[in-house]
Amino acid sequence: MAFTLTIDTADLDNPILCSLTTTGSSTPLHRAGYKTRCADGREFMYVYNDSSDVAAVAGAPAVWFITTTDAAKGLGYACVTPDVSDGSESSIGAFLSVLTDTYYGWIQTRGLLVDAPCTDGAGADIAAADPVGATANLLWTKITVGGTTETGGIALMAGSSGYANVHLLPA
Numbered sequence: 001m002a003f004t005l006t007i008d009t010a011d012l013d014n015p016i017l018c019s020l021t022t023t024g025s026s027t028p029l030h031r032a033g034y035k036t037r038c039a040d041g042r043e044f045m046y047v048y049n050d051s052s053d054v055a056a057v058a059g060a061p062a063v064w065f066i067t068t069t070d071a072a073k074g075l076g077y078a079c080v081t082p083d084v085s086d087g088s089e090s091s092i093g094a095f096l097s098v099l100t101d102t103y104y105g106w107i108q109t110r111g112l113l114v115d116a117p118c119t120d121g122a123g124a125d126i127a128a129a130d131p132v133g134a135t136a137n138l139l140w141t142k143i144t145v146g147g148t149t150e151t152g153g154i155a156l157m158a159g160s161s162g163y164a165n166v167h168l169l170p171a
Contacts, residue, residue, distance in 0.1 A: 003059030003115045003163070005096055005108075011038045016106075020044055021058070021096050024103025032078035032104065042111030043170075045092075047078045049099045054083035054137050056099040059116040059163075061134035061152060062107045063087035080107060084134050091134035091152030092171040110168045116140050118155065118164045125159030132166060140166055 005021055014036040017029040034046040049056055050070055056062070062080040065087035070079040081087040082095060093107035094116060118126045118140040126132065132140040133149040143149045153166040 003057075003113075003117065005058075005114075007038055007042070011040075012036045012044075013038070016046075018105075020106045022099075022105050023097050024049065024100045024105035026103055028104045030104075032075050035109070040111065043109045044096070044106050045078065045109050046104060047080045047093075047107050048073075048075050048104050049081065049095075049101055050079050051081045051083055051099075051101045052086055054081070054086075055101070056082040056095040056097075057117065057138045058095055058097050059113065060095050060138040061091040061140055062093045062095050063090060063134050064092050082138055084137050087134075089134050089149040090171070091140075091150070094140075094166075094168060108168060110170045112156070113153065113166045113168050115163045116153075116166045117162060118142075118159050118166065119162065120159075125162065126155045126164055128155055128158050130155040140164075 030046040065081040066079045093109040099105040120142045130142045131151040133143040135141040156165040
């Protein structure tokens with residue numbers, strides 16, 4: 001299994017100027033933070049990827065990260081990274097593609113995320129109903145409720161070969 005996104009762009013409530021699974025654009029096609037939704041409850045946000053040396057992976061958590069330079073660009077909460085060590089352990093969504101560093105593209109911020117890369121934190125598959133968050137680069141990881149990492153989603157099924165369906169919770 002591998003992460004996939006299936007959606008008819010005609011079902012979105014706001015128009016988009018590039019594919020949701022684009023690897024990005026070096027110049028913004030939308031204002032960073034632009035959102036669109038589809039009828040099934042999934043929500044998407046146009047963001048700036050400031051990932052330094054970690055490549056974004058489709059389905060992996062996106063965490064909030066902003067530098068002084070990013071703030072000067074007016075990026076605010078629309079600046080993300082897949083690198084938990086540079087960002088925070090508070091996921092705000094999932095990358096929809098291998099989004100190139102310093103490029104603009106899309107993340108999913110709520111709703112069903114199919115075949116997301118997941119682990120229980122010890123290298124095994126997660127169980128259905130496990131809370132997941134961003135504790136390791138590129139993986140949704142089972143977290144302890146009440147711990148220091150915010151819950152970013154809930155596993156809807158037991159994992160299989162490192163992938164599971166997750167319901168993303170609003171940040």
